[in-house]
Structures are given as C-alpha cells and as structure tokens.
Amino acid sequence: MIWVYFMRERSEVFTIFKRFKSMVEKQSGHHIKSLRNDNGKEYSSKEFDNFCEEEGVERQLTVGYTSQQNGVSERKNQTVMEMAKSMMHEKGLSKNFSAEAVYIAVNYEIMIEEFRNDMMERYEMSDMGLLNHFLGIEFYQVEDGVFISQKKYTENILMKFGMSGCKPMATPLVVNENLQRKMERKEVDGSLYRSLVGNLLYLIATRLNIMYAASLLSSFMNNPSQNHLGAAKRVLRYIQGITSYGIKYCKYSTVKLFGFCDSDWGGYTDDMKSTSGYALSLGFGVFSWSSKK
Structure with missing residues (x-):
C-alpha cells in the first residue's frame, strides 16, 4: 500500500505523520509498531522521538549508503515520478497538475501489483523482476x-x-x-x-x-x-x-520520427531484381528495419 503526502517544507513531516498514524490505525484497527526512516533531520527532532516513545513506536534507522535499505523508497519514488511525468508529457499538461498526476500514478502502481498477484494465483508463474535476458x-x-x-x-x-x-x-x-x-x-x-x-x-x-x-x-x-x-x-x-x-x-530523448531507405536498383545479377531497405527511428534507437529483394 502506498500513501502520498505533499509538503512545502520538511518540517511538516512530524505533523503529517501524526495525521497518517491516526488515520491508518482507525481504518485498519491495528497499531503502527515500528517506523523505519533514513537519518534525515526532519525525523530526528526531539519532539518526534518523544511522540514515538509515548506511542510505543519502535524507531529503525537505515544504514547510510546501502541500496538494500536506503534505495527502496528512492526507487519507488522515482518510479512514481517517472510515471507522472510521462502522463503529463503525453497530455501536454503544465506542472500545476503534478499532484493529480502523482495520485493517478500511485493508484496505477496498486492496480499493477493486484494484477500481478492475481496472475500468480491463477497460473504457474513468478515475478522475476526487471527483464535481463530473453531468447539470447x-x-x-x-x-x-x-x-x-x-x-x-x-x-x-x-x-x-x-x-x-x-x-x-x-x-x-x-x-x-x-x-x-x-x-x-x-x-x-x-x-x-x-x-x-x-x-x-x-x-x-x-x-x-x-x-x-x-x-x-x-x-x-x-x-x-x-x-x-x-x-x-x-x-x-x-x-x-x-x-x-x-x-x-533513451528515456529523455525528443520523440521525433526519422526514416531512411535505399535501393541498389537491379543489383542482384542472377535475376536483375533490386534489394530495398529501410530503418525507422524515434530520435534515439532504431525500432524497425528491413532488407528485402
């Protein structure tokens, strides 16, 4: 499950966490037992520590420069932000709609996760993560x-x-x-x-x-x-x-369609047929090509 909150300043973290804790515990009927965060100053205030101690919330700090712990939230945040930027770019929207785009991206992530779990229950398949190798x-x-x-x-x-x-x-x-x-x-x-x-x-x-x-x-x-x-x-x-x-x-290249074609005009001497070829690109990698007699 993912919750997204927008802040103008980092100092708002403590206030938002108290609201978040109250909402989640009332809706789920369960208590938050532990909180894991990085070593940011917005989490290390005395006020924050006293609140967690009074509420019985165990504090866990991630180890710096360890991608296994520290990179999890960053990767999730990057995925959501890239999805939001793609949707805004596709529809030509201004940055004023960033919050709405992020909310939609988060819900889309939840739908993907539900679909993945449903497929794994129905069929014999497993989520192997990002594609690294396929048919050579x-x-x-x-x-x-x-x-x-x-x-x-x-x-x-x-x-x-x-x-x-x-x-x-x-x-x-x-x-x-x-x-x-x-x-x-x-x-x-x-x-x-x-x-x-x-x-x-x-x-x-x-x-x-x-x-x-x-x-x-x-x-x-x-x-x-x-x-x-x-x-x-x-x-x-x-x-x-x-x-x-x-x-x-490339992810950030300008999308522009380019096409190149050529022919040798009767270059095949056995039957005097021509060999024609083309290549199509969107401004970065070629996505379609052919060479045909």
Missing part, C-alpha cells in the same frame, strides 16, 4: 534508458564456427563484390553454411548493420559454394570487432 537478447536497464545487445550470443557464434579471436574486418562484405548462384564450384558443407547463415539471421535482432549481408547470403543456402562460405566467414570477422554493440533506447 540481453537487456541493460539503466537510468537514462534501456540498452539491448546480443554480446553473449555473438561470442557463442564465433566460438561455434572456430572464429573466436580472429582478426576483425571493417566491413561485413567486400565492397562491390558480386556474389552469384553460379560461381566457381568447390564443394562445401551445406549444413555448416546453413547453420552459419541461420545464426547470422537471428543476430540481426539487434544488429541491423549486418542485415543486408545476412539476407544476401541466405539466398545461396540451397547450393552454397566456397565463395559464399568465405563471404559468410567475413561477416563473422566483422562482428568480431563489434561484439558489444547493440541498440540503446
């Missing part, structure tokens, strides 16, 4: 946004195909190289090639810079040659130098 994609949730990457998955691919520690390349493909279906034939392991390209195709979930190369190489999966396998291994050498790359979605 790593999520790093920091103060100014969310960063997604496939660093571990990339390292596993390089190790799987014996390219771990290889010399990195500056580009995924040789510039102006013309890969075709009918090239100099040299027997290669088709299953190895398909496995390699399949891994690259999953990697474009966060690496749009290899999307064109992976899409091009996938068109030779039925009958690959040594040239095609060499080109695929060059892509592995390219990602060797960018294993920690990913996409960051």
Whole structure:
C-alpha cells in the first residue's frame, strides 16, 4: 500500500505523520509498531522521538549508503515520478497538475501489483523482476534508458564456427563484390553454411548493420559454394570487432520520427531484381528495419 503526502517544507513531516498514524490505525484497527526512516533531520527532532516513545513506536534507522535499505523508497519514488511525468508529457499538461498526476500514478502502481498477484494465483508463474535476458537478447536497464545487445550470443557464434579471436574486418562484405548462384564450384558443407547463415539471421535482432549481408547470403543456402562460405566467414570477422554493440533506447530523448531507405536498383545479377531497405527511428534507437529483394 502506498500513501502520498505533499509538503512545502520538511518540517511538516512530524505533523503529517501524526495525521497518517491516526488515520491508518482507525481504518485498519491495528497499531503502527515500528517506523523505519533514513537519518534525515526532519525525523530526528526531539519532539518526534518523544511522540514515538509515548506511542510505543519502535524507531529503525537505515544504514547510510546501502541500496538494500536506503534505495527502496528512492526507487519507488522515482518510479512514481517517472510515471507522472510521462502522463503529463503525453497530455501536454503544465506542472500545476503534478499532484493529480502523482495520485493517478500511485493508484496505477496498486492496480499493477493486484494484477500481478492475481496472475500468480491463477497460473504457474513468478515475478522475476526487471527483464535481463530473453531468447539470447540481453537487456541493460539503466537510468537514462534501456540498452539491448546480443554480446553473449555473438561470442557463442564465433566460438561455434572456430572464429573466436580472429582478426576483425571493417566491413561485413567486400565492397562491390558480386556474389552469384553460379560461381566457381568447390564443394562445401551445406549444413555448416546453413547453420552459419541461420545464426547470422537471428543476430540481426539487434544488429541491423549486418542485415543486408545476412539476407544476401541466405539466398545461396540451397547450393552454397566456397565463395559464399568465405563471404559468410567475413561477416563473422566483422562482428568480431563489434561484439558489444547493440541498440540503446533513451528515456529523455525528443520523440521525433526519422526514416531512411535505399535501393541498389537491379543489383542482384542472377535475376536483375533490386534489394530495398529501410530503418525507422524515434530520435534515439532504431525500432524497425528491413532488407528485402
């Protein structure tokens, strides 16, 4: 349960606590037995101490610089304030409506908690906290946004195909190289090639810079040659130098839609078809991209 009180000055804490204590005890029929707070001066007045002693309320102080204790209320406060700011920004409201926005955000938090508990009772599921890892994609949730990457998955691919520690390349493909279906034939392991390209195709979930190369190489999966396998291994050498790359979605960036597109106009010599691609961004991380023949 969350209660929110707005104060003009910190000195109002004692008066507000007395009102809060009276309200809660009358509504619940239970007494407040302990009060945990930080070492702020607004809690350490003699008047506050005497009141708690008379009412039989045990005082507990958090240990400074310990996130396990001191960061709980701060994180909750930050969550509520961010929700309130988002709602005000969405509706274009002024700061005069801050109090109303905070009250709505608090009630929304309560609804989320009730929904979570209801789902856990109905289905076999557990609340694991913030998302960190999902299907090979790593999520790093920091103060100014969310960063997604496939660093571990990339390292596993390089190790799987014996390219771990290889010399990195500056580009995924040789510039102006013309890969075709009918090239100099040299027997290669088709299953190895398909496995390699399949891994690259999953990697474009966060690496749009290899999307064109992976899409091009996938068109030779039925009958690959040594040239095609060499080109695929060059892509592995390219990602060797960018294993920690990913996409960051910033929290405070200005939301503005950007779109980029391009085409090679008949660049595929086997059937003279064009390869077109696009990428869409909201002013920070790219959220949609494609490369299609």
